[in-house]
Structures are given as C-alpha cells and as structure tokens.
Amino acid sequence: MGLFVKVYNVAVHSGLDARRAGHARKRRHRIVATGLALLLCHTSPAVAQVGQDVLATYSVKSWVGTDGFLFGDTNAIAQDATGYLWLGTSLGLVRFDGVRFVQWKMDGVPSNIFISAMHASRDGSLWVGLSTGIVRIRNDEAALYTSSEGFRGALVTRIVEDRDGTIWANGAAGVWRFRDDRWEQIGSKQGLPIRSSSALFVDPDGTLWVGTAEGIFRRDAGEDTFQQVTKSLSPATAIGGDSFGSVWTTDPVLTLTALLPGPSLVGWPRQGFGAASDLLHDRRGNLWVATLGQGVLRLRPEGHATHVLAQLTRREGLASSSVRALFEDREGNIWIGLAGGLTRLSERKVTSAVDGEAVSALAVTTDGSIWVGTNAGLARLIDGRQRRYTTDDGLPSAGIRALHAQRDGTLWAATLGGPARLVAGRFIPVRLPDGIRLLRVSGMTSDAEGAVWMTDLDDGLFRFAHGAVMRVDVTGLERPASLFTDRAGRMWVGRLGGGLAVYDRGRLTPQPAAGGPDTGTVTAVHEDSQGRIWLGTTTGLGRFENERFVRQDIEDLASGVLSIVEDDRHQLWIATRAGILRASLAGLSAPNAESPSSSDFQVYDESDGLPGGAVRAFPASVRAVDGSLWFATADGAARIVPESVRESGLRPGIRIETVMADDRPLKLEPQALVPSGTSRIEIQYTRLTLSSRASSRFLYRLDGYDRDWVRAGLGREAVYTNLPPGPYRFHVASRGVGLREEAVLDFVIQPMFYQTTSFTVFVAGLVLLVVSAAWRLRVMHVRRQFQVVFNERARIARELHDTLLQGLFGVALQVDGISTQLETSPEGTKERLDGVRRLVTRYIRETRSSIWLLRSESLEERHLSATLRDAAEALTAGTPVELEFEVSGPVRRLSNEVEGQTLRIVHEAVINVVKHAQATRMQVTLGFQADSLCVRVSDNGCGFDVDWRAHHARWGWGLIGMRERAAQVGARLRVSSTPGKGTEVELVVPTDGL
Numbered sequence: 001m002g003l004f005v006k007v008y009n010v011a012v013h014s015g016l017d018a019r020r021a022g023h024a025r026k027r028r029h030r031i032v033a034t035g036l037a038l039l040l041c042h043t044s045p046a047v048a049q050v051g052q053d054v055l056a057t058y059s060v061k062s063w064v065g066t067d068g069f070l071f072g073d074t075n076a077i078a079q080d081a082t083g084y085l086w087l088g089t090s091l092g093l094v095r096f097d098g099v100r101f102v103q104w105k106m107d108g109v110p111s112n113i114f115i116s117a118m119h120a121s122r123d124g125s126l127w128v129g130l131s132t133g134i135v136r137i138r139n140d141e142a143a144l145y146t147s148s149e150g151f152r153g154a155l156v157t158r159i160v161e162d163r164d165g166t167i168w169a170n171g172a173a174g175v176w177r178f179r180d181d182r183w184e185q186i187g188s189k190q191g192l193p194i195r196s197s198s199a200l201f202v203d204p205d206g207t208l209w210v211g212t213a214e215g216i217f218r219r220d221a222g223e224d225t226f227q228q229v230t231k232s233l234s235p236a237t238a239i240g241g242d243s244f245g246s247v248w249t250t251d252p253v254l255t256l257t258a259l260l261p262g263p264s265l266v267g268w269p270r271q272g273f274g275a276a277s278d279l280l281h282d283r284r285g286n287l288w289v290a291t292l293g294q295g296v297l298r299l300r301p302e303g304h305a306t307h308v309l310a311q312l313t314r315r316e317g318l319a320s321s322s323v324r325a326l327f328e329d330r331e332g333n334i335w336i337g338l339a340g341g342l343t344r345l346s347e348r349k350v351t352s353a354v355d356g357e358a359v360s361a362l363a364v365t366t367d368g369s370i371w372v373g374t375n376a377g378l379a380r381l382i383d384g385r386q387r388r389y390t391t392d393d394g395l396p397s398a399g400i401r402a403l404h405a406q407r408d409g410t411l412w413a414a415t416l417g418g419p420a421r422l423v424a425g426r427f428i429p430v431r432l433p434d435g436i437r438l439l440r441v442s443g444m445t446s447d448a449e450g451a452v453w454m455t456d457l458d459d460g461l462f463r464f465a466h467g468a469v470m471r472v473d474v475t476g477l478e479r480p481a482s483l484f485t486d487r488a489g490r491m492w493v494g495r496l497g498g499g500l501a502v503y504d505r506g507r508l509t510p511q512p513a514a515g516g517p518d519t520g521t522v523t524a525v526h527e528d529s530q531g532r533i534w535l536g537t538t539t540g541l542g543r544f545e546n547e548r549f550v551r552q553d554i555e556d557l558a559s560g561v562l563s564i565v566e567d568d569r570h571q572l573w574i575a576t577r578a579g580i581l582r583a584s585l586a587g588l589s590a591p592n593a594e595s596p597s598s599s600d601f602q603v604y605d606e607s608d609g610l611p612g613g614a615v616r617a618f619p620a621s622v623r624a625v626d627g628s629l630w631f632a633t634a635d636g637a638a639r640i641v642p643e644s645v646r647e648s649g650l651r652p653g654i655r656i657e658t659v660m661a662d663d664r665p666l667k668l669e670p671q672a673l674v675p676s677g678t679s680r681i682e683i684q685y686t687r688l689t690l691s692s693r694a695s696s697r698f699l700y701r702l703d704g705y706d707r708d709w710v711r712a713g714l715g716r717e718a719v720y721t722n723l724p725p726g727p728y729r730f731h732v733a734s735r736g737v738g739l740r741e742e743a744v745l746d747f748v749i750q751p752m753f754y755q756t757t758s759f760t761v762f763v764a765g766l767v768l769l770v771v772s773a774a775w776r777l778r779v780m781h782v783r784r785q786f787q788v789v790f791n792e793r794a795r796i797a798r799e800l801h802d803t804l805l806q807g808l809f810g811v812a813l814q815v816d817g818i819s820t821q822l823e824t825s826p827e828g829t830k831e832r833l834d835g836v837r838r839l840v841t842r843y844i845r846e847t848r849s850s851i852w853l854l855r856s857e858s859l860e861e862r863h864l865s866a867t868l869r870d871a872a873e874a875l876t877a878g879t880p881v882e883l884e885f886e887v888s889g890p891v892r893r894l895s896n897e898v899e900g901q902t903l904r905i906v907h908e909a910v911i912n913v914v915k916h917a918q919a920t921r922m923q924v925t926l927g928f929q930a931d932s933l934c935v936r937v938s939d940n941g942c943g944f945d946v947d948w949r950a951h952h953a954r955w956g957w958g959l960i961g962m963r964e965r966a967a968q969v970g971a972r973l974r975v976s977s978t979p980g981k982g983t984e985v986e987l988v989v990p991t992d993g994l
Contacts, residue, residue: 058334059348059609060317064341068101074337076118077327080126083652083688085329087342088115093128096342097657097686099693099716106135106142117169119159127167129156134169134183151176151183157198163206163221170197175210191226192217201239203247211236211249216259229259240279242287242301250276256289256297263301267308273297280326282334290323296336318343329690346691348609349645350580352636353386354379355611359632361618363403365411368625372637373400373617378413381637394427396420402618404444404452412452414441414618419454432469438462442618443482448489455480457496482618484525486533494522500535500549512548523616526564526572528585534572536561541574543589552588555711556581556601556697563620567642568627575614575621575631579605580640604640607692611635652689652696654734654743659683672747676725676755683718685743687734696734703729725751794964811840814878839874864899865891865926868906868935872924875910881939882921889928898989901965902935905973908958909937909985917941917983931992938984943977 063069076088086104087094091112093104105111109130117129128135133146134156145151153173160168167178174194175186187194192210199211206221215231216239236249239259247259252275256265278290287306289297295313299306313321318338325337334345354372361373370381377398378389390398397417404412411422419438420427432438440457447453451465453472461472461480482494491503498520500511524536533544538560542551562575572588574581581601604610612635614620620632631638659666660682661674674681687696698712702720705728712718718730726749733742753759814836822829862870865887876883893899906924913922919941927934946959959975962985966973970990977983 058345062319062343064319069341073339074342075116075324077325077335077337078118078120079329080120081124088118090114098690108144117156117159121161127159129159131155158200160200160202162202170200172196199236199239203241209239237277238279240281242281243285244301250279263304263306266305278326282328288326290326292322295321296323331691333690346607350609351639352611355636358634359637360400361403362622362630363405364622364624365405366409373403375399396429402441402444406446445483445485453483455483482522486527492525524563528566534564536564562614562616565621565623565629573629577613579603610638652687654687654741656743656745657684674747674749676750676752681720685732686716698734700732725749725755871907872910875914879914884923886925898969901969905962905965905987908962913939933989933991935987940982943979943981943983946977
C-alpha cells in the first residue's frame, strides 16, 4: 500500500503540465486501477485488533439523545478563549461546559439552523458558518454577515485564521477573506479559480492550503497569490499536517493521501476505510482521520512511514461510526463529532489488568510481582506477563478472600476454603485446629517477630508462628475486622461496627475518637512517611493524633474510605466508591485540614480510565516495587503510575453563567440589579474543564446571608429565596490539588417602594404625626373632660349660689322681719313663720332640681314673667326696697334653658340690690320682642366699681356666675354702675328659633 501512495503522488505531480494533460489523465487511470488491485490483494495484520489500542490509551465517553444530546449531527467543533466547547450541529449552535449542553440563540438567526463550520479566533471571536452566511459572536453578541456585508457564498464548509489574523472561509461558492469588517471573494486575480471548495488549512509556517474541485492550491505567508500544487481525482474534504512537516488530505475515495513526496502508510487494510471527512494532528503527534462509515482512524507518523495504530467504531464506544468533525481541546481531549451525537476521548491516567473480574485482594511481593485475587483464582503479574493460580496449584479454593506478603517475600492467601501460603511456586494449605475453618478472613498482618496474624469474622483473631496456630482471646477485642502493623511493631485492630484498639506487647489499648466514639468500621489503616497513622472508615477519613482519632471533616470522603496508599511524592491516594482521590499529604496534615481550603483533591474516575468502581478488598490498594499504585475495582485491578500522570497544566476558571430572578434572566454586570419583589434567585455556575466532571467540587457563599461556605459537591447551581433587599456578594469556588479558583458576583436586590429609606422616613414622619395628633386629641379630650368637670363644678356653685344661698338669704330677711314684728305686733307672727316654712321648702326643691339640671318648679307651673314677679316680690318683702315690675310685648314661652338661666340671672340681680345696693327703689322690666328678650334690673342704690369687682373673685362671684349663665344661652349681659348713682343690669337673650 505504501508503494501505491508513492506512485500516486509522483503521477499526480507529473500531470501538472497542461501540455501533457491528456497523457496524465490516462496515466492516472492506470495508476488507480493498479492501486485498487494492490488494495484487494494486500492484507496487514497491524489492524487485526485496531480498536484495542485506542481503548488502552483513551477512555471513551459518548453523548446521544438519551444523555441529553438532542441536537442532531455534530458537524463542527471549536473552543473559545474562556474554555467553552462549541458545537455546530444540524439543529443549531450548542455550548458545552463538560456537563451541560445549552442551545445558543443568535440574534437574527433561527435557533435550529444548520451549522456547517466553526472557528475560534485569537481575538476571542467565534465564527459560525451557516448555509446562508457567517455569524461572528463576540462578547455574547452576534453579527450576521450576508450579501450586504460582501459574503455571497452558499454553504460554508471551513473557517480558518492565518498567521496575520485574517479569517478565511470556503464553501460551495469558493473562498472568501474577511478584511475591514467586510468579506471579499478570492478569485482568478489571486490565482484561485472560483469553484467549490471544501478544505482549508494553515500550516505552522503560515502557508494557506485550499482544496477545490480542480485540485490543491497553496498561498505562502506574505504572498497574495495562490499556486496550484496538485490536481485531484476527487475534491479534498480536509487538509492537515503532521509533526514531520508532511501535508495530508482526505477525500471521498482514497480516504487519506500525502501531498508532495510523503511518508508511506503502514498497516493500511486491503478493504480501505471509505470516504473521509476530517483530519486532526494532535499534540502527541498522532494523526486522526474521520470517516463517514468506518469510525475514526489513529495513525502515528514516524518519519518516512506512518503506522495505522487503531480504528475506533461503534464497537469501541463511539455513538456512531459516521464521523463529521474532529477537534482537540486545550486539555488534550479528542472530540469526535458524530451523526446523532458526540464522543470524547480522554487520555487514560489509569490502566487496568485482570479486566472483567471483581478484585477481592491485592498484594506485592519482594520480587516485584503483583498478586490480584478474585473469585476465580489468583493472578500473578510480573514483567508484562500474567499467570493464574487455582486449586490445581494448591489453593484450597479459587475464591480469594485476603492476601498478605511478609517481608521475606512469603505470600499468604486466605480463600473461601481456608488459608494457604506459597512455597516453591505452590500453595500449601495451613493446618488448622479442629473446629477452626477461617473461611471469612477480613485481614492479615505480620508482627515484629515475623508471626502472621489473621482475623476472621466468624472465628476471631489468630496468630501463626513456627508452624503453630494460636487463638488470641483479648478482653475488649470483640469481633476484630481489620489488621495493620506499623513500623514500631504496634498492631492496629479495627472492630466490626466501629472502634479502634492498639495491641502492643500483649496489651490492648482502646483508642478514643475525637468528637465521639462513632467512627464507623475501620476499613483501611496507613502509616505515612512521617509516621502518622491514617484511618479510613465507613464514615470518612481521620488521623491518629495526640493519642486519639481525629476525624477529617471532608465531604468527598463522607461516604466511606476503602483504602489509603502513599506515593513517592508524598501524596495520599484514597479509594472511594466515587473514584480515587489524590491529595497532598502536607495539606491534609495541616492544622486547619478540616477546612475546605485544605481539603483539595484531584479525582480520577471512569473518564480517566478507572475500569470500575473501587471495592472493599483485603487489602484494597498496594504500592508496587516500581512505585506504581494498584487498586481493587469491580472490573479488574486499576494501575496508576504517579510519575506518569500528566495534568494539562491548565487552571480551568470558575465562571458564573446565568442568574435567574424569578425565572427571568438577569444581565451579568458589575453591581447587577435584581428587580424589586424578586422572591427566587438561581445562580448557575461552572468550572470550565472538559475532562472529568468529578474533578470539580464546588463551594459557595453569599455574603450577608450564609455564615459559612456551602458545600455543593458536583452541583452547579445555588438557589436563594426571599432575600431582603440590599447589596450582596456571591462567591463560588472549586477545589483541586494545590489550587483553588473562585468567581465573584455582586448584585443588589432593589427594594419595593415600601422598603426604601424615603418611605421609611415618610412612615416614621407619618407615625410621629399620628402620634402627635393622637396626643393632641388626647389632651383635647382630657381638657374637654376637665372643662366638663369644671363647668359642672361651676354650675353647681352657681346653682347653690343662686338657689340655696339666695333662698337662705331671703329666709334670713324674713326671719329678721319676724323678729322685729315680735317686738311690735306678735299677733301676725305665726302666718309669717308659715310663709318662711313654705319658702324654705320651695328653695330646697329648687336646689335639688338645679343640681340635677331639672327645670325650676316655678317655671313648670307659670310663665317666666309671673315667676320673676313672684321671686322679686318674695325677695323684697319686708325690706325697705320698693319694687316696680313691668312686662312689655306679647308674653310667650321660651326654651327651658333660656327661662331657667334668665330666672337665675334676674334672681341674682335682685338679691344683689336687696343685699348690697342700700336702694329704696328697684325696677324690673321684661320686654318680649320679636327676636329677643330684654330684662333690666335697675336701682337707685349706692352703686359700685364694676372693673374692680371683676378682678376680685371674692367680691365678684355673683357677677361671674351671671356672665357664665348668659354665655350658656348666647345672651348678652351688661352691668353698668357708678358709685353713688345706682346700678343697672341688662340681659338681652336672642330668641330666634326658641
């Protein structure tokens, strides 16, 4: 086959002369026929097991519809500057962070449009080729280029960037170049025919290679014109180079061809591989070829020969054997775009042996042999060879329970049929006392004297020394389940169900646990290079420190530790059911090792080649003589060589992808504003690594809400509900060995109007106003109450003054008259005493009625005028005062209040005349007018100073009472008096409506 390729290349080059085109065409036909004949008769054993090489080197992970990949065929793949993987599919543009597929919407472009090509340029732009144009995505904004921007092409097949940063695209309408924000077509002026083109490639020297329907053309760096290199039988579908400078093409007929005098293909099968669609040269020097029905080919260029190493199809884990695109990401993963799905090839960091069998025990002997126990026997691995030991080799049973290698190289095996030891290449069963079978051995170790100890879940603890077997019964050592001897000769015994004890020189010492006795069943004990004892239990990891067990609060290990082993670089490798974790011994041993920042792990799982989940074994991990580490799994023995584990060197960044406020996307910007009234905030974040998902463990914290870091594990979202308004800062971090990345988001939840400061001030002011108003109303109410009490007190005082006191004064006058009469004419005294008695009785009734606000008894019976006349006559009877009483106008009844207050005022005025005026004549007049009642009481007495009396309450109480009574009925009271000239009291009472 190599001969065919070389002859073909020479023939093609010889046909470049146009003057010999006809002869060249005939020659090509003869060469093709010869080549096909050679293909039919040539066979190569190199690809008899082509898929095994890929599976031994790479782990395969595929995504199809059942895995959430619902986007049809993957036609193009690219990776942007931030680390996202972009997929051009038959149903639109898709972004992938290693875990989640997100369909990306481009403005002005249907979301399910067919995408045929993509390229991520150095300026951070993502170029997307469509069937009708090209889209440029930069800073999450999409710009569509069509005919109005100079691009008049049809379906785009390739997009590349040259050394100068110029973007090139090709397709059904030829080749295009992007300059000055416009596209220009490349044609005959540049030496390139305007024909369909499906291949573009820029080699490390900056040369641009173009595959068209007429052949392959090249444009050297710094030049502006193209030169034709070859003419093709069929158009090239892809062009690529290898590490030796050779240029390769793929096409629909010959699969793979080397341009120029190139290397031969070794191991090319007779039947060929059919149409090829893409070509990739990876960082390891491999050449990958995508075919449209035969999967992916992996070739290894080696100077003048290129070896076909492997073929990967559906049988080896591809979602489809029809491959559309190839891509290598920054971490070294190979991505394969398929019809209906996507596949990732990740370089294996873990290899395996004894595949397909669950491993129950491991051991290493001094000759470098690795011993792997399973239920089907015991395998010995040494120098790349494997030998099986079964019952034919002396094993009591093929089922292995536990293994132990002594320092002198003797191997002990505990089987389902009892224990045995290897002597001269054959296993010799151990003779046991009667009744002892040791069928469930769960641990073996050697003590300082070379004796072998075994613990059996049914029979207990035994010691084998000098050919004798001795049961060891120690008080307090019930149900021992695991054994380990440290360098000091102490034997650590883990008890089934929990608890730990140290057996040293015949003495058993229980070991307390920090924070409580519940440490779980001890599953692994390891002494590190510094002499510290590490314990793996069914509840996590701990270390023995200061004579007690201290639990490490590490979420990744909370589900249990299966084994612990240390490599030559002082790193602990811890097997769990979720994978194998590598941690820095110094970090774990730090004083603050319980904190998340020091609990940093690198996780290895199926994506790194781990053949199956780690399992409990006796023991479950060992370190070989060559420094490699071996772990028991459910699908064979896993092998890791720490020195050869190559990390990508990249530090994948943490990125906050979206923030949803009540299911509405929030624009990510400094101090992002969250609308007021938002009740639910969902923050989605990711760590941009396209390798193992398990290597990303997240923690997050919201300042102002979370008091400590929240361990999210593999989760990639944080949800908060009913956060109060205000500023917040969200932190999300991811852990890895020796590093910690973090992303921060600042946002502000805007308050509702009633949560603003101004509203608070307004409400506070309103509350103060209401309180002030309430206080004032209260004061007014109290004042009104006080005024009512005061008015009532004044009223009672007036009533007492105007009824009782005045009545008593009248009685006094009558009594004084009687006493005078007794001296002159005693015969009329009895009648006058009867009158005094009646007068007193009336005054008592009127006083009672006044106190209870009742109408005067006199007014109930007669008109006001008659009542006033009677009162005045009664008060002046027996006095030197001559009374004149006149009534004018039509007499009518007034309201009870008006008549009562008028009666009291006139009564007070008459009393004052009789008592104080020293008058000889008094005139009382009542004038009933249409709208008022006018009452005057005048005398010819001594008069007084009105102003002086008004300011001396002792002398003016009667006047004060008169004025208050007048005010109660809206009347006007006038008192005029001059010393020596008498007094006049005038009361004018309005009677409208009365």
